[in-house]
Amino acid sequence: MKILLTTTSFQDTPGKHHDLLNGAGFEVVRARGPLSEAQMLDILAKQGPFDGLLNGDDQLNAKVIDAFLPHMKVIAKYGIGLDSIDVQHATMRRVPVLFTPGVNETAVAEHAIGLMIAVAKHFWFHASSVKKGKWSRQTGRELWSKTLGIVGSGRIAREVVKRCSAFDMKILAYGNYWEPDFLQKYNVTRVTELPALFAQADVISLHTNLNEKTRGMINKHSLAGMKDGVMIVNTARGALVVEQDIVDACKSGKIHGYGSDVLEYEPVRTPHVFETVDNIIITPHVGSRTYESVQRQGLRAAANLVNFLNGNPDYIQANTF
Numbered sequence: 001m002k003i004l005l006t007t008t009s010f011q012d013t014p015g016k017h018h019d020l021l022n023g024a025g026f027e028v029v030r031a032r033g034p035l036s037e038a039q040m041l042d043i044l045a046k047q048g049p050f051d052g053l054l055n056g057d058d059q060l061n062a063k064v065i066d067a068f069l070p071h072m073k074v075i076a077k078y079g080i081g082l083d084s085i086d087v088q089h090a091t092m093r094r095v096p097v098l099f100t101p102g103v104n105e106t107a108v109a110e111h112a113i114g115l116m117i118a119v120a121k122h123f124w125f126h127a128s129s130v131k132k133g134k135w136s137r138q139t140g141r142e143l144w145s146k147t148l149g150i151v152g153s154g155r156i157a158r159e160v161v162k163r164c165s166a167f168d169m170k171i172l173a174y175g176n177y178w179e180p181d182f183l184q185k186y187n188v189t190r191v192t193e194l195p196a197l198f199a200q201a202d203v204i205s206l207h208t209n210l211n212e213k214t215r216g217m218i219n220k221h222s223l224a225g226m227k228d229g230v231m232i233v234n235t236a237r238g239a240l241v242v243e244q245d246i247v248d249a250c251k252s253g254k255i256h257g258y259g260s261d262v263l264e265y266e267p268v269r270t271p272h273v274f275e276t277v278d279n280i281i282i283t284p285h286v287g288s289r290t291y292e293s294v295q296r297q298g299l300r301a302a303a304n305l306v307n308f309l310n311g312n313p314d315y316i317q318a319n320t321f
Helices: 008-012 016-022 037-047 062-068 087-092 103-120 123-133 157-165 180-185 192-201 218-226 243-250 291-309
Strands: 003-005 027-030 052-055 074-075 146-153 169-175 186-192 205-206 230-234 255-258 281-282
Touching: 008 291, 016 103, 016 218, 027 205, 037 062, 052 169, 052 291, 062 087, 062 169, 062 230, 103 123, 103 157, 103 255, 103 281, 103 291, 123 281, 146 157, 146 192, 146 218, 157 169, 169 192, 192 218, 243 255
Parallel strands: 003 027, 003 052, 052 074, 146 169, 146 205, 169 186, 205 230, 230 255, 255 281
Antiparallel strands: none
């Protein structure tokens, strides 16, 4: 069988996930994602067909899925976010979409808190100033006792809550479901309307899925209802915010700073509106890219793929037929 492997963190990080995939006896074609529709179709034409994909955030729309059929048997996503895959079309074509929940929440939660601190203390401005031989300084803010608004109720959001409780932050939470015992344990107040959370939060941390309802949820209109000087952190999906509106708010002082691990289009397309704004800090979608997390995620993704193709029922499927 032939596999197309595109996720770079899987490829670049040593660990047992390589042994599992290499030991399966498959022919593995390697590419450096995330790949566009045109790049996916080009690889298929030159090196296909493929029995399975082990992919990151490559563009797997209906056209790509149809092109890889009928030979393709499975899509094994390295990660949990499925917005780059047309899951509805894959389901209609009876292509299983596998994914890896429960393996990266620690790494991403730590990254989110790192971005909070970096934004609050102007890390980018200060670090870049010293690197240029200057000693420029700005006054930052503390996280202690601030109100944190969490948008999304998944594993990563819960891990952020656990850690931010150590800062004695007042925590507001918005999401589809929060366990009552968890809310009580960490003294979290559940909010049922986003505008109410936006109006009260000093820090907003985004951990929700990207869909038509949430796309562009942080925009000039929602920003207008937030506190002056609010800090926003995004370790979910770049398109949850309207990037130009973020720039305008950061320049005007409405936002103290924006810290994000994601962009609407990845990798970054230059020139980018964020490039020259000192109170915007962007990392290249590396929140889950730790040695520990990559091995957990890589092992789960590789096991999903290998087990499915070998008829072993130990795999995690996101769609149902």
